[in-house]
Amino acid sequence: MSEIKKIEFNPATFEAMAEEVLREAKRKGASEAEVGIAFNKGFSVSAREGEVETVEYNQDKIVEIKVYFGKKSGSASISDLRDEAIKAAVEAACHIAKFTSEDPAAGLADKSELAYQFPHLDLSFPWSVTVEQAIELAIQCEREALAIDQRIISAEEASISTIEAWNLYANSNGFSGAFPYTRHDMSCVLVAKEDDEMQRDFSYTVASDPSLLKSVSLIAKEAAERTVRRLGARRLPTMKTPVIYMAEEARGLMGHFTAAISGGSLYRKASFLLEHLDKQIFPAFMHIQEQPYLSRALGSAPFDNDGVATRDNVFIEDGILKNYLLGVYSARKLGMKTTGNAGGAHNLIIRPGNKNLSELLKTMQKGLLITEMMGNGVNIVTGDYSRGVGGFWVENGEIQYPVHEITVAGKLQEMYKNIVEIGNDVDIRGNIRTGSILIEEMMVAGE
Amino acid sequence: MMTTEVLDIVRHDLLDPTGLTDNQLQKVLHQLAGPQIDYADLYFQSTYSESWVMEDSIIKSGSFDIDRGVGVRATSGEKTGFAYADDIVMPALLQAAEAARSIVKQGQDKSVQAWHQLPGHKLYLPIDPLHSLSEDDKVSLLQRVDAYIRQKDTRVVQVTVSLAGEYETILVMASDGHLGADVRPLVRFNVSLIVEQNGRRETGYAGGGGRFNYQYFLQDNLAFEYADEALRQALVNLDATEAPAGPMPVVLGPGWPGVLLHEAVGHGLEGDFNRKGISVYSGRKGEKVASSLCTIVDNGTLPDRRGSLNIDDEGTPTQNNVLIENGILKNYMMDKRNARLMGEKSTGNGRRESYAHLPIPRMTNTYMLAGQSDPQEIIASVKKGLYAVNFGGGQVDITSGKFVFSASEAYLIENGKIGAPVKGATLIGNGPDVLTKVSMVGNDLKLDSGVGICGKDGQSVPVGVGQPTLLVDELTVGGTRSQS
Numbered sequence: 001m002s003e004i005k006k007i008e009f010n011p012a013t014f015e016a017m018a019e020e021v022l023r024e025a026k027r028k029g030a031s032e033a034e035v036g037i038a039f040n041k042g043f044s045v046s047a048r049e050g051e052v053e054t055v056e057y058n059q060d061k062i063v064e065i066k067v068y069f070g071k072k073s074g075s076a077s078i079s080d081l082r083d084e085a086i087k088a089a090v091e092a093a094c095h096i097a098k099f100t101s102e103d104p105a106a107g108l109a110d111k112s113e114l115a116y117q118f119p120h121l122d123l124s125f126p127w128s129v130t131v132e133q134a135i136e137l138a139i140q141c142e143r144e145a146l147a148i149d150q151r152i153i154s155a156e157e158a159s160i161s162t163i164e165a166w167n168l169y170a171n172s173n174g175f176s177g178a179f180p181y182t183r184h185d186m187s188c189v190l191v192a193k194e195d196d197e198m199q200r201d202f203s204y205t206v207a208s209d210p211s212l213l214k215s216v217s218l219i220a221k222e223a224a225e226r227t228v229r230r231l232g233a234r235r236l237p238t239m240k241t242p243v244i245y246m247a248e249e250a251r252g253l254m255g256h257f258t259a260a261i262s263g264g265s266l267y268r269k270a271s272f273l274l275e276h277l278d279k280q281i282f283p284a285f286m287h288i289q290e291q292p293y294l295s296r297a298l299g300s301a302p303f304d305n306d307g308v309a310t311r312d313n314v315f316i317e318d319g320i321l322k323n324y325l326l327g328v329y330s331a332r333k334l335g336m337k338t339t340g341n342a343g344g345a346h347n348l349i350i351r352p353g354n355k356n357l358s359e360l361l362k363t364m365q366k367g368l369l370i371t372e373m374m375g376n377g378v379n380i381v382t383g384d385y386s387r388g389v390g391g392f393w394v395e396n397g398e399i400q401y402p403v404h405e406i407t408v409a410g411k412l413q414e415m416y417k418n419i420v421e422i423g424n425d426v427d428i429r430g431n432i433r434t435g436s437i438l439i440e441e442m443m444v445a446g447e
Numbered sequence: 448m449m450t451t452e453v454l455d456i457v458r459h460d461l462l463d464p465t466g467l468t469d470n471q472l473q474k475v476l477h478q479l480a481g482p483q484i485d486y487a488d489l490y491f492q493s494t495y496s497e498s499w500v501m502e503d504s505i506i507k508s509g510s511f512d513i514d515r516g517v518g519v520r521a522t523s524g525e526k527t528g529f530a531y532a533d534d535i536v537m538p539a540l541l542q543a544a545e546a547a548r549s550i551v552k553q554g555q556d557k558s559v560q561a562w563h564q565l566p567g568h569k570l571y572l573p574i575d576p577l578h579s580l581s582e583d584d585k586v587s588l589l590q591r592v593d594a595y596i597r598q599k600d601t602r603v604v605q606v607t608v609s610l611a612g613e614y615e616t617i618l619v620m621a622s623d624g625h626l627g628a629d630v631r632p633l634v635r636f637n638v639s640l641i642v643e644q645n646g647r648r649e650t651g652y653a654g655g656g657g658r659f660n661y662q663y664f665l666q667d668n669l670a671f672e673y674a675d676e677a678l679r680q681a682l683v684n685l686d687a688t689e690a691p692a693g694p695m696p697v698v699l700g701p702g703w704p705g706v707l708l709h710e711a712v713g714h715g716l717e718g719d720f721n722r723k724g725i726s727v728y729s730g731r732k733g734e735k736v737a738s739s740l741c742t743i744v745d746n747g748t749l750p751d752r753r754g755s756l757n758i759d760d761e762g763t764p765t766q767n768n769v770l771i772e773n774g775i776l777k778n779y780m781m782d783k784r785n786a787r788l789m790g791e792k793s794t795g796n797g798r799r800e801s802y803a804h805l806p807i808p809r810m811t812n813t814y815m816l817a818g819q820s821d822p823q824e825i826i827a828s829v830k831k832g833l834y835a836v837n838f839g840g841g842q843v844d845i846t847s848g849k850f851v852f853s854a855s856e857a858y859l860i861e862n863g864k865i866g867a868p869v870k871g872a873t874l875i876g877n878g879p880d881v882l883t884k885v886s887m888v889g890n891d892l893k894l895d896s897g898v899g900i901c902g903k904d905g906q907s908v909p910v911g912v913g914q915p916t917l918l919v920d921e922l923t924v925g926g927t928r929s930q931s
Contacts, residue, residue, distance in 0.1 A: 200846035407925025
């Protein structure tokens with residue numbers, strides 16, 4: 001089996017290209033311009049029934065251009081990096097700027113805010129795995145998972161993927177920055193059957209550094225356990241009950257908080273946390289902070305999408321909202337300063353408590369442990385929340401049986417206030433790092 | 448028939464600038480195909496898209512995007528090798544072919560069938576919608592809609608109006624001799640707004656579109672009607688009280704609530720899940736999976752619809768596929784690969800987000816055919832329940848059959864009459880179970896306005912849904928208020 005030829009990974013080429021975009025914009029009369037270039041390459045493989053099922057080679061590149069004529073702007077993007085294509089894209093962006101309106105908030109970050117000196121972060125750890133080796137790993141993962149329990153009837157797939165990428169941003173205020181990062185993952189999706197009931201679940205591991213990936217055997221084991229334990233799922237009666245969001249689902253719950261304090265939601269008056277600065281959002285024991293420089297973390301970045309330095313923002317201190325999440329544009333709209341969050345937060349850390357999940361179950365005694373969420377019934381404008389869930393019914397602090405086909409509902413404002421405790425079982429696979437979250441009471445709809 | 452005109456446009460867009468000849472492309476396919484390769488194809492695509500956004504009563508942003516490239520695929524039994532390039536040039540193509548082919552050991556070349564065009568449809572015109580209005584007219588339309596709706600009600604505090612268009616050309620060349628070309632216009636107009644009254648804020652959203660040009664939104668002041676509709680929804684929600692929690696009869700309005708069918712039935716009938724035997728509907732062809740009032744189709748052949756295609760992304764003409772007929776499961780939706788592995792034929796449902804993604808079985812326009820009941824009678828038949836007329840999205844677990852869809856406009860039904868509006872809530876059910884509980888089907892079949900996007904395996908494609916008014920005897924409503 002042959003491997004695809006190595007694509008030239010040369011940030012200097014992209015830097016030159018970015019400079020050319022900025023020069024071309026200037027030639028066309030733009031007063032300011034900015035350009036983002038993202039480039040990645042890698043492959044993914046999947047296995048099923050002891051054989052490779054798919055091998056996909058990826059290589060994506062995109063150039064995003066924004067030009068300003070005073071306070072009027074125009075944007076264009078292109079995947080074709082030939083000179084004439086890039087010139088045409090700049091031309092298109094300039095053409096659009098003739099028809100957009102004067103926007104007082106438009107424009108690049110002030111020079112004083114740009115991260116001309118940014119730290120080097122350890123985010124790029126290419127994986128030496130070959131396609132053949134990745135296929136072997138995926139096949140091994142499936143084989144081990146199927147052997148764990150005879151109720152596992154098949155694997156939807158076991159897959160491995162690896163990506164090496166560069167992000168570059170430059171603007172006409174003299175900022176040009178680029179940084180490489182990598183992302184590798186392995187996942188296993190299984191189907192278990194007992195009598196007429198079929199259930200599906202999965203496990204995965206993802207990291208920037210392949211040495212941080214969980215082992216194939218552990219992923220197989222986790223996937224098998226998670227799938228089999230769902231068999232025998234029942235519904236619950238409609239009732240009010242305490243709820244624990246398991247860490248991986250607690251992440252989504254906290255994601256709604258970041259959406260609500262994002263500048264874009266605030267200046268559009270599209271947030272239930274409008275005008276909540278310095279107000280109590282969470283219980284006093286809660287602290288939420290951003291750590292953009294964490295080594296080998298998937299959310300780290302030395303500068304944001306405006307070229308502004310990222311920083312250790314504190315969003316929640318003693319349960320009180322201390323900062324919004326702002327980029328240059330939304331900050332100007334709100335009459336505030338950017339927090340280096342154009343494009344979002346970088347490693348949002350919910351300070352963990354000191355109990356593991358089983359201790360948290362003991363604290364809850366009786367209630368619902370949520371391990372799966374379905375649908376998107378969340379209204380950030382009002383805070384109204386209603387989603388489908390699956391998980392386990394807990395009594396006497398112990399898991400009793402799996403449950404499904406139920407919903408949980410509430411209002412985010414109240415759910416956040418009614419957080420009782422955060423676990424120490426922090427899931428670090430995403431940009432938001434939190435342990436499991438116990439909420440005092442929610443409405444469950446079922447039978 | 449696919450007109451030569453379409454093929455000419457596509458060749459002009461995709462191949463002429465690259466200087467690639469049919470001979471060269473035959474050579475690439477020859478290199479791809481071999482003794483152990485069952486099937487190989489090349490998929491050329493070029494997409495020009497634009498969007499214009501009005502917010503805070505100014506034309507805030509405009510963007511123009513170009514994406515073009517070629518996807519190269521080789522399959523052997525259950526194995527698929529895939530690579531793509533965004534440079535449509537011979538070296539990149541050969542390199543991608545080499546990579547795709549690497550899933551099997553090298554063997555002797557074997558001949559590729561001579562290309563022939565399959566009879567496709569002419570469901571929409573091969574036009575570039577981006578140029579169907581001048582820039583000034585695009586901007587003016589946004590401005591007029593914004594001014595109109597702000598003036599109509601002083602409670603409107605935020606308005607976002609957007610206009611987006613796409614001009615896509617595709618060319619499929621396959622080792623089975625299929626040659627397919629399509630020019631796919633797609634436009635969309637959206638209005639979302641926020642109203643505020645006594646400190647309470649609520650949102651409304653409406654929009655539409657399809658495979659035609661921008662003139663569509665000017666006809667009958669359609670763009671202004673979307674704004675009216677968004678405002679109406681937001682004002683209804685200002686009065687909404689807590690939604691009930693628990694199982695109850697649910698009447699679903701016509702049109703977009705057909706997202707029920709997309710989730711409860713559609714995904715579970717896609718060929719890949721059924722080949723793997725992991726769908727709740729696997730192995731159940733010929734069985735009764737819905738009440739006999741239910742006939743559900745996936746129809747890619749409706750003129751001008753957002754979910755329609757003249758040919759799918761593997762060159763197969765789309766079809767009107769009956770999925771469930773009078774409650775009996777009839778057919779799955781197939782792409783070429785899963786059809787071949789299951790000994791069936793492609794149903795024209797092989798779709799991909801772009802050249803950079805592999806085709807998989809996907810829906811087109813999925814809807815339930817009209818029944819006999821008067822919608823008023825359906826509502827009148829319910830003593831106590833929920834009437835849900837607008838929805839956000841949904842999601843399904845095709846293995847367990849559990850699905851959700853989230854209502855954004857709903858009312859209580861009390862003693863056969865529509866009562867007070869209630870807040871949005873997620874409805875949850877089990878696909879095959881819910882459809883057996885459909886006890887009345889209205890005579891008012893309606894398709895959605897052209898806003899659907901379906902995500903699967905990380906790939907998004909435009910789709911349509913529809914249905915007449917339906918009564919489901921029991922669905923679980925995920926509200927916050929206990930039923931006494």
